Amino acid sequence: MEFALKNFIFYGFALMTVASALLVVTVRNIVHAAFSLMVTLFGIAGLYVFLQADFLAATQVIVYVGGILVLILFGVMMTSGRLEMRIHIERGQLLLGGVVSLALLTLLLTVIANTPAWKNLTDDGTEFPPTTKRIGELILDGPFLLPFEVVSVLLLVALIGAALISRKEVRE
Amino acid sequence: MTLQHYLVISAILFTFGIFAVLTRRNAISILMGIELILNSCNLNFAAFSRFMTPPEDISGQIIAIFGIVLAAAEAAVFLAIILAIYREFGSIRPDEVDTLKG
Numbered sequence: 001m002e003f004a005l006k007n008f009i010f011y012g013f014a015l016m017t018v019a020s021a022l023l024v025v026t027v028r029n030i031v032h033a034a035f036s037l038m039v040t041l042f043g044i045a046g047l048y049v050f051l052q053a054d055f056l057a058a059t060q061v062i063v064y065v066g067g068i069l070v071l072i073l074f075g076v077m078m079t080s081g082r083l084e085m086r087i088h089i090e091r092g093q094l095l096l097g098g099v100v101s102l103a104l105l106t107l108l109l110t111v112i113a114n115t116p117a118w119k120n121l122t123d124d125g126t127e128f129p130p131t132t133k134r135i136g137e138l139i140l141d142g143p144f145l146l147p148f149e150v151v152s153v154l155l156l157v158a159l160i161g162a163a164l165i166s167r168k169e170v171r172e
Numbered sequence: 173m174t175l176q177h178y179l180v181i182s183a184i185l186f187t188f189g190i191f192a193v194l195t196r197r198n199a200i201s202i203l204m205g206i207e208l209i210l211n212s213c214n215l216n217f218a219a220f221s222r223f224m225t226p227p228e229d230i231s232g233q234i235i236a237i238f239g240i241v242l243a244a245a246e247a248a249v250f251l252a253i254i255l256a257i258y259r260e261f262g263s264i265r266p267d268e269v270d271t272l273k274g
Contacts, residue, residue, distance in 0.1 A: 007173070010173055010177075014177070014181050017181060017185070018181060018184050018185070021184070021185050021188045021208055022188060024188065024192065024204055024205075024208065025188045025189075025191050025192040025195075025196075025204075025205065025208075030198060030200060030201060033201060033204060034204070037204050037207065037208075040185075040208065040211070041211065044185075044211050044214075044215055047178065047181065047215060048215075048218055050173065051178070051218045051219060051221075051222040052222060053218045053221075053222070053230075053233045053236070055233070055237075056214075056218055056233050056236055056237060059237055059240055060214075060240065063240050063241075063243075063244055064207075064211075064240070064243075067244055068207065068243065068244055068247045071247055071248065071251055072200060072203060072204065072207075072247070072251070074251070075200050075203070075251045075254055075255070076200055078255060078258070079199075079200065079254060079255065079258045079264050080200075090197070093194070093195050093197075094195050096194070097191055097194035097195035098191065098195075100190070100194060101187045101188075101190050101191040101194065102187075104186075104187055104190060105183060105184065105187040108183035108186065108187070109180065109183060112176055112179045112180060112183060113176070117224075118175050118176060118179065119176070120174070121174055121175040121176075121223040121224065122173070122174050123173045123174070123222075123223075126227070128227050131230050131233060134228075134230055135230065135233065135234060135237070138230070138231070138234055139234065144231075144234055147238060151238055151241050151242070154241075154242070154245060155241065155244075155245055158245035158246075158248050158249050159248070161249055161252070162248045162249050162251075162252035163252075165249070165252040165253055165255075165256050166251075166252035166255045166256055168259075
């Protein structure tokens, strides 16, 4: 009974993610696309919870929904006049893109279905301990210390670069 | 739930992202496609970390966290470039911004 409920919620999250991602790539109004992207990101956070990645799920909601999505909406507001809210799509491009993505999806699904090492790996429902403490230890006092420092420098570079690129140029 | 459930969801998201990048004519829509691709990638990292390594090994999740950080940095620079292009050209349709073309 409990297992059935869990399956039901999982498929609900999966459907929510896939359906809203489809809306992101098909809907014509860019603001609507941005809000469907929000639903997709929430759905993926739910899937992280099912993978017992609690810290990752929280980070997904905070960084993606709280940060990147707001950034995207700002971008929409600052670059689109009322006319440019609608996205133009050319028919030939749509056809070609559809064929290419369909071929790619077929390839990926074939690989997923036929790789022996990935078969019969079922979630047996065992509960893992919370991951936050271990992630902190691995990042600050373990093998991921160097990548962590590199990423922090990269964030600083991105910050300075974004501020430099987007400022108004003052000509003397 | 098996590993393949997650992989299939991730493959579908990846394909949608590629489709958006290929067909959309608005730079911000392309950014949304790229975000979908990055998300599918992170989902794969977390799924493989859950199913293919022992429970105490959570390296895959940490890689996914680094992926989120990179996506945030990428989005910030992307939007800064879009703003600069919009000021210069008055449009963010990638096929109209072709000054280098002879």
